[in-house]
Amino acid sequence: MEAPIRAASLRFTRVDPSRWPKAVRTLVALGFNAIDLPLIWREYAGRDGGPDDARLAHDLASLLRIIGDAGARAVLRLGPWAGVDVEGLGIPEGVLRDPAVRSHTRRRNPRWVSDHLRVVPLPSLRSETYNTAARAWIRSAVGAAVAGSSGPDVIARVLLGHGAPTLLRDAPDDPDAAGVDLATVDPATEEAEVTRSFLLGLASVARESGAPAAALRLAIQGDPLASAAAAVLALTEGLAWAAPPSRAGVRAIWRDARLATTLVHGHHLDLRAGHAPLEVPSRATDAIDCARVALGAGARDITVLHGCSGGDWVGAILDEQGEPRQAATRWQALLGWAAGLPAGVERGRRIARSPEAIARARAGAVFGALPLSWLSRWGFSLDELSATPVGADALESTAVAAGEAWAPTFTSDDKTDDAVAVALDPAGAAMVRAVDTADGRAWVLANVGMATVTVSGAVACALEPGAVVVVRDEEQAGG
Amino acid sequence: MxxxxxxxxxxxxxxxxxxxxxxxxxxxxxxxRHHARDGSLPGGMLLVAHDGTTVLRALHTLRGVVATDGPWNGRDTLAALAAQCDTRFAVALRRDAAERFMERVGGRCTTDDDAVDTTLLALGVLRELLDDCALDVLPSPLRSLPLPPVEVVRAAWDRVLPDGHSAVIALFEGPTLVSGVAVRRRGGVVDQVHGVESLRAWSGPLGGDFRRDYRVIRAAVERSLGPVAVGLFAPEATVIELLRTETPGSWAKALAVRDVMVEPMPPWAAMATGVSALRAAADESRRWAFDADGWLAKTTRKVIDLAGTVDLQAVLGFDPLAVLGVVLRESRPRPTQPDDPA
Known part of the structure; x- marks a missing residue:
């Protein structure tokens, strides 16, 4: 079985190339086994408007060689809109300003999205011009990566799609009205179909350009339970999505972490170390807490954004000189602990979900056109935001009745989640760290799932079925 | 911006x-864990969706769904729901509010709008939605803020931070520089923003007394970014206290006794730091202030001299520091951050 991906991103265009080797080596020394490289389309736009293939090939060849020499693998994040920390959505100015590319509101006004303190027109996934330009970018980027790759296994993942939630519209009154008669279609279903076509189009181009098919992941932002497109795509494709911020609370983090292992095998989970300067602040330990929950839940592939940001970011693991910040040692401890988790235990189960039910729930969103992705930053689920709940619990019941395990089946030291009690051995200095999937139990036993239960004497710790239990040696785990 | x-x-x-x-x-x-929605935490924000007659859903950012299907009677309902959730900040949206916002912004924005244009345009649309009762917010002072024209904001911005100049805030906890920011304006926009890591790197080792260290930090910022238009150097706890206080002239008093250092002190800062209160008291103290010698008298005279030259309240139509004070007094104290590494 392929080793799990534990990646940290290197925002290499903001870091002096002379510091690339040091940054990569430092991240690898912390325990990351892959380096996530966000390739920003806008930064590689040539004078003719097309991709600057020569510079792209030069940079990628250098980076892939450095990564290979460090014994790591590469995760290529190609966008077209690769993340939130980019100017102009990461899309070349010429493309962004092209009227044929724009998304429109119901009354045919251009749809604008926040770009730091100004706004820029939102591209339409339905626009043929935009699709053509985006595919040309993907073709160039993948071609340069494949040509610059020093070995067949250096490229571990290729992530395609938009890294910010607003581009995949997710509210029923917020459809992209560009080139479609909204009176004749169901907006929510139509949106899901357009998103699906856009992402599959990018994937097709990437495959034609030489990207390993098994490495492709399609980016879905926001609450994946609230995405009809995700429900459809997950049946056939690997997905990548972002965990909600810690502000959303442990339940939302847990829900997404659990989905990362239960929706379908092979998902990639993005966690953010820090935040953009104009976003709500987070703690340096937030991403570590999220990662611990995700790894405990069985997430195999994660990227920590931003391992080394080179600026324009608050709270990256490495500072702008590539030196580790204080929180780096905690990442090192966490990754050391994760390396000791049992490998080869497949904890995921495919859960069939109904895209139509999700679309109906979206149509019943009580906040109208206020984007669900915006509201989900506080962990609000689609059921809470809709007058027509999708019924996540019902989905869970259906899955269980169909013989599929909703909760991850976690095994450690011969204990399974069917056990209702875990006997602790004080002599072994073992610690129980648990996240309970049942209501409210996470905080009885744990803080973000990983609090310490001090063991004195013979202790039995009751757990509900479905809980994740990790028994470990505290000394080996490193705090 | x-x-x-x-x-x-x-x-x-x-x-x-x-x-x-x-x-x-x-x-x-x-x-x-503080966002675990256990129903007992104060604070947070309340979001209410309604259709003009019925509360469709009331969501609290820490507690989840707190109400559905109740009658909507405007601000009274919003205030009652906020009190029920033990929060002072609440937003109510009529179901069509977001779409109206997007349509109006969509019809007025252009690709050439800068940050000032865009911010004021969005605030203007929000004001329209408030007037239409499609949007409501608590606390009330946020509703009544005047919205100055773009030209006025630009003029105020030019006075606060002239082009080519920088500004610095350095906050201390004991002898340690714990927080801060330095910004530079060039070409009409803030082109560089630096955090405390940059300040430490530029300044090198500090002595541990902000009343002396401010000179080192200011010089370091001037070397790295250019002339400093205004700098605030103070213990963090003192600034927190001053921002929340209702006592007139607190900033002026803190300046006079060097509890905070504002260096250099531009005219607008003298006004904003409550020098009007000092001026009112100056009738009593003028003789003492101008007759006396020493640093206290010098500082007081400096503040009095600068008073009245630029008044941001007169320019903008509101006193930013006073508005901030109202909001902060409505807010709960900042929680401590134990055990969080940098």
Whole structure:
């Protein structure tokens, strides 16, 4: 079985190339086994408007060689809109300003999205011009990566799609009205179909350009339970999505972490170390807490954004000189602990979900056109935001009745989640760290799932079925 | 103002959170367990969706769904729901509010709008929605803020931070520089924003007394970014206290006794720091202030001399510091951040 991906991103265009080797080596020394490289389309736009293939090939060849020499693998994040920390959505100015590319509101006004303190027109996934330009970018980027790759296994993942939630519209009154008669279609279903076509189009181009098919992941932002497109795509494709911020609370983090292992095998989970300067602040330990929950839940592939940001970011693991910040040692401890988790235990189960039910729930969103992705930053689920709940619990019941395990089946030291009690051995200095999937139990036993239960004497710790239990040696785990 | 070209540098999570939560304590990051929706936490924000007659859903950012299907009677309902959730900040949206916002902004924005244009345009649309009762907010002072024209904001901005100049805030906890920011304006926009890591790197080792260290930090910023238009150097706790106080002239008093250092002190800063209160008291103290010698008298005279030259309240139509004080007094104290590494 392929080793799990534990990646940290290197925002290499903001870091002096002379510091690339040091940054990569430092991240690898912390325990990351892959380096996530966000390739920003806008930064590689040539004078003719097309991709600057020569510079792209030069940079990628250098980076892939450095990564290979460090014994790591590469995760290529190609966008077209690769993340939130980019100017102009990461899309070349010429493309962004092209009227044929724009998304429109119901009354045919251009749809604008926040770009730091100004706004820029939102591209339409339905626009043929935009699709053509985006595919040309993907073709160039993948071609340069494949040509610059020093070995067949250096490229571990290729992530395609938009890294910010607003581009995949997710509210029923917020459809992209560009080139479609909204009176004749169901907006929510139509949106899901357009998103699906856009992402599959990018994937097709990437495959034609030489990207390993098994490495492709399609980016879905926001609450994946609230995405009809995700429900459809997950049946056939690997997905990548972002965990909600810690502000959303442990339940939302847990829900997404659990989905990362239960929706379908092979998902990639993005966690953010820090935040953009104009976003709500987070703690340096937030991403570590999220990662611990995700790894405990069985997430195999994660990227920590931003391992080394080179600026324009608050709270990256490495500072702008590539030196580790204080929180780096905690990442090192966490990754050391994760390396000791049992490998080869497949904890995921495919859960069939109904895209139509999700679309109906979206149509019943009580906040109208206020984007669900915006509201989900506080962990609000689609059921809470809709007058027509999708019924996540019902989905869970259906899955269980169909013989599929909703909760991850976690095994450690011969204990399974069917056990209702875990006997602790004080002599072994073992610690129980648990996240309970049942209501409210996470905080009885744990803080973000990983609090310490001090063991004195013979202790039995009751757990509900479905809980994740990790028994470990505290000394080996490193705090 | 900042835009997509602004370079942000030298920020670790802890010091930046301290700086932001100084003026917005509600944004202070909390451990995830505080967002577990256990129903007992005060604070947070309430979001209410209604259709004009019925509350469709009331969501609290810490507690989840708190109400559905109740009658909607405007601000009274919003205030009651906020009180029920033990929060002072609430937003009510009529079901069509978001779409109206998008349509109106969509019809008025252009690709050439800068940050000032865009911000004022969005605030203007929000004001229209408030007037249409499609949007409502608590606390009330946020509703009544005047919205100055673009030209006025630009003029005020030119006075606060002239082009080619920089500004610095350095906050201390004991002898340690724990938070701060330095910004530079060039070409009409803030082109560089630096956090405390940059300040430390530029300044080198500090003595541990902000009343002396401010000279070192100011000189370091001037070497790295250019002339400093205004600098605030103070213990963090003192600034928190001054921002929340209702006592007139508190800033002026703190300046006079060097509890905070504002160096250099531009005219607008003299006004904003409550020098009007000092001026009112100056009738009593003028003789003493001008006859006496020593640093206290010099500082007081300096502040009095600057008073009245630029009044941001007169320019903008409101006193930014006073508005901030109202919001902060409505807010809960900033939570501590134990055990969070930089």
């Amino acid at each position: 900042a835009d997509g070209t602004t370079r942000w540098s030298g920020m670790d999570a802890r010091s930046w959170a301290r700086l932001v939560s100084l003026v917005a304590p509600g944004l202070a990051p909390l451990p995830p």
